[in-house]
Amino acid sequence: MKDIFKLFASVGWAGEVLVRSTLHFPSVLWRRRSRAELVTQLYATGIRTLPVVTVVALFTGMILSLQVGLELARFNQEMYLGAAVMLTLIREMAPFSCGLCLAAMVGSAIAAEIGTMKVNDEIDALVIMDISPLRFLAAPRILALVLMAPLISFYCCIIGTVGGGLVGATQLNVDFGQYMSSAMSMAKTKDLFVGLLKALTFGLLIGTISVSEGLGTRLGATGVGKATQRAVIVSFLAILVSGYMITRMWYR
Amino acid sequence: MVSFDAVTKRFGDAVVLDGLTFSVAKGEVFVVIGPSGTGKSVALKHIVGLLEPDSGTVRTSSDRIGYLFQSGALLAWMTVWDNVALPLVETTRLSDAEIDTKVRAALTAVGLEYDADKYPSEISGGMQKRAGLARSIVRDADIILYDEPTSGLDPVTARSIDRLIFRLNRERGITSVIVTHDLAAALRLADRILLLKDGKAAFCGTPAEFLASTEPNVAEFVSAMKGGTDEKEE
Ligand SMILES: Nc1ncnc2c1ncn2[C@@H]1O[C@H](COP(=O)(O)OP(=O)(O)OP(=O)(O)O)[C@@H](O)[C@H]1O
Ligand SMILES: [Mg+2]
Numbered sequence: 001m002k003d004i005f006k007l008f009a010s011v012g013w014a015g016e017v018l019v020r021s022t023l024h025f026p027s028v029l030w031r032r033r034s035r036a037e038l039v040t041q042l043y044a045t046g047i048r049t050l051p052v053v054t055v056v057a058l059f060t061g062m063i064l065s066l067q068v069g070l071e072l073a074r075f076n077q078e079m080y081l082g083a084a085v086m087l088t089l090i091r092e093m094a095p096f097s098c099g100l101c102l103a104a105m106v107g108s109a110i111a112a113e114i115g116t117m118k119v120n121d122e123i124d125a126l127v128i129m130d131i132s133p134l135r136f137l138a139a140p141r142i143l144a145l146v147l148m149a150p151l152i153s154f155y156c157c158i159i160g161t162v163g164g165g166l167v168g169a170t171q172l173n174v175d176f177g178q179y180m181s182s183a184m185s186m187a188k189t190k191d192l193f194v195g196l197l198k199a200l201t202f203g204l205l206i207g208t209i210s211v212s213e214g215l216g217t218r219l220g221a222t223g224v225g226k227a228t229q230r231a232v233i234v235s236f237l238a239i240l241v242s243g244y245m246i247t248r249m250w251y252r
Numbered sequence: 253m254v255s256f257d258a259v260t261k262r263f264g265d266a267v268v269l270d271g272l273t274f275s276v277a278k279g280e281v282f283v284v285i286g287p288s289g290t291g292k293s294v295a296l297k298h299i300v301g302l303l304e305p306d307s308g309t310v311r312t313s314s315d316r317i318g319y320l321f322q323s324g325a326l327l328a329w330m331t332v333w334d335n336v337a338l339p340l341v342e343t344t345r346l347s348d349a350e351i352d353t354k355v356r357a358a359l360t361a362v363g364l365e366y367d368a369d370k371y372p373s374e375i376s377g378g379m380q381k382r383a384g385l386a387r388s389i390v391r392d393a394d395i396i397l398y399d400e401p402t403s404g405l406d407p408v409t410a411r412s413i414d415r416l417i418f419r420l421n422r423e424r425g426i427t428s429v430i431v432t433h434d435l436a437a438a439l440r441l442a443d444r445i446l447l448l449k450d451g452k453a454a455f456c457g458t459p460a461e462f463l464a465s466t467e468p469n470v471a472e473f474v475s476a477m478k479g480g481t482d483e484k485e486e
């Protein structure tokens with residue numbers, strides 16, 4: 001009973017963080033100083049994660065291609081390999097693996113950073129100076145995730161498709177050109193749109209969850225560790241559940 | 253400037269402030285002493301509105317309150333200059349030149365004019381507190397709350413911080429509320445001393461009255477402080 005109460009309280013808190021931070025998005029874009037902070041966050045979110053994201057996307061595409069290709073080969077349908085890999089990536093796997101990467105790399109960093117600030121009284125100090133932590137800290141970080149997640153997801157899709165094509169060409173005897181034209185022929189605008197919508201939602205959720213956990217940190221350094229861990233776990237769950245719901249809404 | 257009227261604050265079952273009543277006059281140096289865990293920091297947080305009382309009222313007749321946290325609470329990724337400039341950058345429409353003038357003046361007032369470009373991790377604990385103070389001065393705070401401004405510092409640095417607090421009070425008329433464990437500094441600096449015990453005001457008066465007091469809590473606290481230093485010397 002008490003746990004259920006706690007769950008509702010923390011969902012309510014995250015909701016509050018979400019709404020109030022989103023209301024600050026325009027001011028992040030308007031004010032010169034905030035734009036500088038946004039650029040820093042965009043860099044941390046999009047550029048610093050690129051090496052890991054590239055490897056993850058490449059292998060996601062390669063694994064998909066291998067698994068699907070072997071099955072297709074049993075029915076002599078290898079010419080559809082490109083379409084199968086591309087569709088799976090664009091609809092599900094690209095936003096999903098992009099979301100997991102961002103939660104593990106960016107969300108955890110946000111929770112740890114804000115959590116450390118919280119236990120060092122820096123958050124209280126901001127409040128006393130009439131500087132809203134949600135405007136000053138949360139809004140640029142969440143906005144950076146919202147803007148970057150679709151781009152990263154799109155990038156994952158391209159890298160994954162290429163990775164799948166390489167596996168097709170080297171191990172499954174599927175011509176790379178034929179693979180690519182099959183990939184391009186099947187994907188519809190709707191698939192791209194839903195995939196990007198998913199990524200955007202994941203970005204918003206990861207940002208909100210990580211900021212809420214960071215601001216809720218208690219009990220010193222162990223608290224920071226706990227908050228970071230919770231931010232990653234809750235983000236993973238949110239990605240899975242919301243990913244299913246978005247798929248459910250658009251494809252049935 | 254600040255008045256507490258029968259303020260009670262609980263955390264769960266623990267009553268931390270229990271009908272606490274006192275007031276601080278404008279321009280006063282008001283020192284709060286008391287054993288660990290009696291709610292001194294909690295009382296300070298009520299003054300700035302970080303905590304709300306469960307019952308009773310807290311009134312503060314200023315909206316420019318400075319707060320010196322024990323850690324200094326500087327933002328780690330910003331230089332000293334940026335930290336001090338932060339409240340002006342974020343909450344005013346001053347030009348860059350005006351901000352720079354004010355920040356330099358505040359840093360000079362605390363003796364950090366040559367350390368503006370350093371990061372908090374590159375300066376000592378005493379300097380971090382000075383930077384935290386500069387951040388309060390730069391907003392023209394007319395009341396500054398100090399939570400253990402000298403604990404964790406060596407005696408020489410501690411004295412220099414004490415002198416700085418005193419100077420800010422005398423030169424700029426900044427009302428000062430100081431929480432400290434340093435009884436000697438309290439007796440030297442204070443216009444009035446409040447002894448907090450079990451969430452209540454066990455004593456409130458001038459240093460002379462404090463020394464002359466026959467209140468058992470005062471005697472107990474004074475002998476405990478002396479006992480504390482004796483133990484260390486053994
Ligand atoms: N946010 C909080 N939530 C729960 N309990 C708290 C909170 N803040 C303070 N307390 C409790 O209130 C009591 C008083 O804390 P406070 O920090 O005011 O003590 P203090 O007099 O400043 O002691 P010290 O001299 O050690 O700093 C402590 O028992 C502390 O555990
Ligand atoms: Mg304290």
